[in-house]
Amino acid sequence: MIVYRLLLALALPPAFRREWGSAMTAEARAQLTEARGKGITRLLLRAGALAVDALRTGAREWSDEFTMTSEGTGMRGWVQDLKVGMRRLARAPGFTAVAATTLALAIGVNALIFALVDSVLLRSLPYANADRVVALWTTENWSREMVALAGDELRSVESVAGHGGANLWLSEAGAPTMLFVSQVTPNLHEVLGVRPVQGRGFTTEDGLPGAEAVTLLSHRIWTERFGGDPEVIGRSIALGGEGEPRRTVVGVMPTDYLPLGGASVAAWIPVVTDPAAESYDGSYFMGAVGLAAPGSDLAAVRAEVREWADRMQERNPGWFDSERVARADALMLGDSLVADRRTPLLIALAGVALVLLVACANLANLVLARTGSRERELSVRTALGSGRGRTIRLVLAENALLGLLGGALGLILALGLRGAVIRWVPALFPPEGAEVSARVVAFTLALSMAAATLAALVPALRASRGSPAPGLSGARGTLSDRGGARLQGSLVAAQLALATVLVITAGLLGRSLAELAAVDPGFRAENGLAFTVTAPADVYPDDESVVRFFQEVRRALIDVPGVEHTGFVSRLPMASGMSRITAYPEGVEIPEGGKVPEVDHRLVTPGYFAAIGATMREGRPPTDADDIESEVVVGVVNRAAAERFWPDGSAVGRHFMGRRQAESGSGGLSPWLRVVGVVEDIREGGPDRPVGPALYILHRDWPWRTMSAVIRSRAGVDPEGLEAAVWSVNPAVPVMGMRTLAHVAAQGRQRVRVMAILATALGGVALLIGSLGVYGVVSYAVGRRRAEFGVRVALGADRRTLERSELLRAGRLVVFGVLLGVPGAWAVGRGLESVFFGVTPMAPSVLLPVVSALTVVGLLAAWVPVRRATRVDPVEALRAD
Amino acid sequence: MADDVLPPAEFRVLLALLDGPKHGHGIRIDVRERTGGRVDMGPGTLYGAIKRLARRGWIAEVPAPEGEEGDERRRYYEMTEPGREAAGHEAARMDELLGIARAKRLRPVGGG
Numbered sequence: 001m002i003v004y005r006l007l008l009a010l011a012l013p014p015a016f017r018r019e020w021g022s023a024m025t026a027e028a029r030a031q032l033t034e035a036r037g038k039g040i041t042r043l044l045l046r047a048g049a050l051a052v053d054a055l056r057t058g059a060r061e062w063s064d065e066f067t068m069t070s071e072g073t074g075m076r077g078w079v080q081d082l083k084v085g086m087r088r089l090a091r092a093p094g095f096t097a098v099a100a101t102t103l104a105l106a107i108g109v110n111a112l113i114f115a116l117v118d119s120v121l122l123r124s125l126p127y128a129n130a131d132r133v134v135a136l137w138t139t140e141n142w143s144r145e146m147v148a149l150a151g152d153e154l155r156s157v158e159s160v161a162g163h164g165g166a167n168l169w170l171s172e173a174g175a176p177t178m179l180f181v182s183q184v185t186p187n188l189h190e191v192l193g194v195r196p197v198q199g200r201g202f203t204t205e206d207g208l209p210g211a212e213a214v215t216l217l218s219h220r221i222w223t224e225r226f227g228g229d230p231e232v233i234g235r236s237i238a239l240g241g242e243g244e245p246r247r248t249v250v251g252v253m254p255t256d257y258l259p260l261g262g263a264s265v266a267a268w269i270p271v272v273t274d275p276a277a278e279s280y281d282g283s284y285f286m287g288a289v290g291l292a293a294p295g296s297d298l299a300a301v302r303a304e305v306r307e308w309a310d311r312m313q314e315r316n317p318g319w320f321d322s323e324r325v326a327r328a329d330a331l332m333l334g335d336s337l338v339a340d341r342r343t344p345l346l347i348a349l350a351g352v353a354l355v356l357l358v359a360c361a362n363l364a365n366l367v368l369a370r371t372g373s374r375e376r377e378l379s380v381r382t383a384l385g386s387g388r389g390r391t392i393r394l395v396l397a398e399n400a401l402l403g404l405l406g407g408a409l410g411l412i413l414a415l416g417l418r419g420a421v422i423r424w425v426p427a428l429f430p431p432e433g434a435e436v437s438a439r440v441v442a443f444t445l446a447l448s449m450a451a452a453t454l455a456a457l458v459p460a461l462r463a464s465r466g467s468p469a470p471g472l473s474g475a476r477g478t479l480s481d482r483g484g485a486r487l488q489g490s491l492v493a494a495q496l497a498l499a500t501v502l503v504i505t506a507g508l509l510g511r512s513l514a515e516l517a518a519v520d521p522g523f524r525a526e527n528g529l530a531f532t533v534t535a536p537a538d539v540y541p542d543d544e545s546v547v548r549f550f551q552e553v554r555r556a557l558i559d560v561p562g563v564e565h566t567g568f569v570s571r572l573p574m575a576s577g578m579s580r581i582t583a584y585p586e587g588v589e590i591p592e593g594g595k596v597p598e599v600d601h602r603l604v605t606p607g608y609f610a611a612i613g614a615t616m617r618e619g620r621p622p623t624d625a626d627d628i629e630s631e632v633v634v635g636v637v638n639r640a641a642a643e644r645f646w647p648d649g650s651a652v653g654r655h656f657m658g659r660r661q662a663e664s665g666s667g668g669l670s671p672w673l674r675v676v677g678v679v680e681d682i683r684e685g686g687p688d689r690p691v692g693p694a695l696y697i698l699h700r701d702w703p704w705r706t707m708s709a710v711i712r713s714r715a716g717v718d719p720e721g722l723e724a725a726v727w728s729v730n731p732a733v734p735v736m737g738m739r740t741l742a743h744v745a746a747q748g749r750q751r752v753r754v755m756a757i758l759a760t761a762l763g764g765v766a767l768l769i770g771s772l773g774v775y776g777v778v779s780y781a782v783g784r785r786r787a788e789f790g791v792r793v794a795l796g797a798d799r800r801t802l803e804r805s806e807l808l809r810a811g812r813l814v815v816f817g818v819l820l821g822v823p824g825a826w827a828v829g830r831g832l833e834s835v836f837f838g839v840t841p842m843a844p845s846v847l848l849p850v851v852s853a854l855t856v857v858g859l860l861a862a863w864v865p866v867r868r869a870t871r872v873d874p875v876e877a878l879r880a881d
Numbered sequence: 882m883a884d885d886v887l888p889p890a891e892f893r894v895l896l897a898l899l900d901g902p903k904h905g906h907g908i909r910i911d912v913r914e915r916t917g918g919r920v921d922m923g924p925g926t927l928y929g930a931i932k933r934l935a936r937r938g939w940i941a942e943v944p945a946p947e948g949e950e951g952d953e954r955r956r957y958y959e960m961t962e963p964g965r966e967a968a969g970h971e972a973a974r975m976d977e978l979l980g981i982a983r984a985k986r987l988r989p990v991g992g993g
Contacts, residue, residue: 027928
């Protein structure tokens with residue numbers, strides 16, 4: 001018999017067992033007694049039959065619980081539940097509003113991040129060959145010749161194409177505009193598998209010396225500048241580049257084609273490669289992509305690229321050093337395009353997931369409170385045979401609707417936020433913006449409904465338990481047991497913990513930002529402007545003309561009123577990316593097979609150091625008067641270089657040796673450059689990068705076409721005046737990127753800034769939702785006890801003492817929740833350690849203020865309802881029950 | 882009314898109650914005797930059927946009839962009007978089926 005009872009306990013749903021269990025046991029006992037009288041075989045058979053009967057009944061009753069019994073079956077039942085749910089939500093506007101708002105806030109930020117993730121990470125590349133295109137040696141700047149060589153020599157790729165960018169003037173069909181043009185090897189579009197919608201693509205002939213200058217237009221520029229005119233094919237337009245003032249349009253690219261180089265690419269021109277040339281001077285900074293040959297996979301391509309890089313080093317040891325070769329790699333094109341955006345987005349995704357959890361906890365609490373107050377109604381329903389499953393379904397349906405509502409509101413919020421975010425934190429967005437596509441909408445709504453339903457699951461299960469007697473007799477609006485109150489408390493503590501994690505992370509990021517800003521950049525960032533100028537190749541075809549051009553522009557700039565100092569530099573400080581050359585310092589032994597020292601190099605014109613506000617430690621900056629006749633050029637090193645190469649004695653007067661001489665190993669090393677000054681370290685990389693040795697060479701001796709002007713003024717200067725000065729030398733010269741030096745100095749902080757903003761925003765939202773949660777739960781808890789307060793006050797208790805003791809109770813919960821979040825914040829901090837700067841994950845200077853602030857906020861949220869409840873008029877409170 | 886089937890166990894319980902209220906055990910005995918021992922409902926089947934019939938309102942719990950109050954634990958059930966009607970419908974449905982079978986000369990197999 002005990003066995004039978006055990007079986008019943010295991011097999012039957014509790015409700016059924018409570019109701020019928022004893023009758024069944026009695027019946028079973030009777031049957032067994034009967035069978036025993038007929039012999040042992042009958043007894044065993046009967047026992048077996050009883051066991052089977054118990055199990056079958058169990059199965060049947062369980063399935064009954066969760067399907068429809070009395071009011072409608074299957075689909076019809078669901079629809080009815082939804083209708084009932086909608087009516088109920090409408091009748092409780094307070095609950096619906098708070099719940100929907102909480103959900104909307106969390107879903108809003110989630111939707112925004114989904115849109116980003118969708119646009120950046122999930123969108124498949126719109127190229128026919130997308131799954132076969134590999135980005136090759138992405139850390140290298142490829143020259144035309146390298147591309148050609150790779151195309152010939154690599155077996156695992158069918159063809160290799162190069163792409164780069166430049167800004168060219170379009171002076172046609174409207175006012176002269178600067179266009180961003182992609183300079184590509186003629187086979188690029190073949191490699192990608194994209195075909196023009198009008199005209200033709202580039203052919204190999206277009207890339208040969210002496211070919212007619214041609215161009216492909218993007219769809220956007222075709223519609224915007226040329227009115228979508230099909231007659232544009234074959235037209236010659238004034239678009240510069242590579243010494244060609246005019247080009248013939250041969251085709252238009254499709255409208256959904258996303259160019260390598262970004263959506264702002266307006267046109268393509270073919271790069272002319274002389275098959276006979278052999279230079280590797282990287283004068284054509286390009287990236288290279290290859291089309292994997294049939295049967296080759298990424299691993300094969302990667303292995304071959306690495307091997308090829310080694311071969312290139314053997315052929316050209318002066319140009320390819322071991323460190324560069326070590327970075328040779330191959331990536332799928334899709335991965336290479338999103339590589340540096342993936343991590344921040346994934347971190348953002350984690351952040352919004354936390355916020356959603358906080359909102360779910362809130363929702364669960366709200367549902368608990370609501371079903372708690374409906375427990376009577378639900379118990380009656382269960383007693384009338386509604387069935388547990390039905391009750392659960394009702395609550396779930398209601399909350400699914402709530403999820404739908406919250407999700408829709410959240411999407412609207414996200415759309416609104418998107419505009420604001422694009423303006424304030426553009427770095428996080430791809431050039432195309434974050435599109436809220438159908439996929440994002442569907443996913444968001446599904447997530448919202450799932451979250452709401454899940455949040456309501458536990459409360460629903462509890463509410464449908466149906467012990468009718470307690471529910472029917474209890475006071476209105478109570479959760480009939482301690483377990484409910486404990487659950488609410490745990491949820492609130494969890495919310496606070498999550499919010500704490502986010503806020504602490506935000507604090508740490510904010511601190512990092514402050515520390516980064518405090519780093520001395522090595523130049524003076526106030527009262528300065530910078531912009532970039534390119535000497536067009538068609539007007540200034542050779543080195544001499546380029547030098548003269550910049551000298552003339554500099555003279556024109558000096559004449560602009562307000563300009564105190566001005567000079568040019570090849571790359572502004574605090575920039576990402578390096579310009580490195582190998583250097584052979586005089587007197588420094590390079591061991592056999594050892595690494596040749598590398599230095600950061602910059603080209604400068606006279607006036608640069610004064611303009612940027614750098615400090616000379618020794619010697620002087622170079623001038624145009626220096627050694628015009630001599631073969632040896634002049635230059636300036638920074639302190640790091642001086643200390644590294646010539647630690648004892650001054651660096652001034654020392655030399656760097658020429659490459660060629662050093663290679664040939666001939667005894668006589670002939671000097672290439674003489675150091676005339678040592679400058680205090682300027683942060684050429686970001687503020688968190690260590691300063692390495694740097695060499696500043698006169699522009700005259702190494703004339704680059706694109707230089708950045710730095711202007712220092714005492715009292716401010718009009719940027720238009722500066723532009724006019726440049727155009728007075730040549731009106732067709734593009735002037736780009738006009739910004740203040742303060743902006744330049746801030747550049748290194750971009751990434752941290754973005755993350756700090758994100759963390760702060762999310763932390764704020766989480767804290768808001770969490771505070772609402774505290775408020776709601778405390779409000780509910782003290783609301784239940786209004787009668788008790790009323791009695792106590794009537795019996796002479798002091799209101800203030802009451803208030804204080806209640807606040808202490810709530811306070812314990814708040815403190816517990818916040819402290820619970822600290823280890824979580826530590827874990828997150830460890831993960832983000834590479835982003836932090838100048839601060840450790842558990843820095844007390846951040847931790848203490850944040851924890852205190854959060855506790856205060858939580859206590860405030862609890863204090864409001866406590867105060868209201870203890871102000872209760874005893875008569876009112878007693879009567880309300 | 883649609884061709885809804887009344888589960889056999891429930892129908893048997895209804896039939897058992899046709900001649901007066903009974904408790905669970907009594908229902909089982911009645912069913913067993915009337916089928917010559919062939920159908921012997923297990924407790925789960927029995928009370929599951931009773932539960933469902935009660936929920937549909939086709940049987941109702943009643944106090945023990947006179948002369949049997951001694952057995953307090955036992956719950957007595959009687960058939961309600963709707964229950965009687967439902968039983969009648971089921972019988973008619975079976976009758977119709979049986980008529981078709983006979984018309985097509987199907988001979989019943991096994992015990993009656």
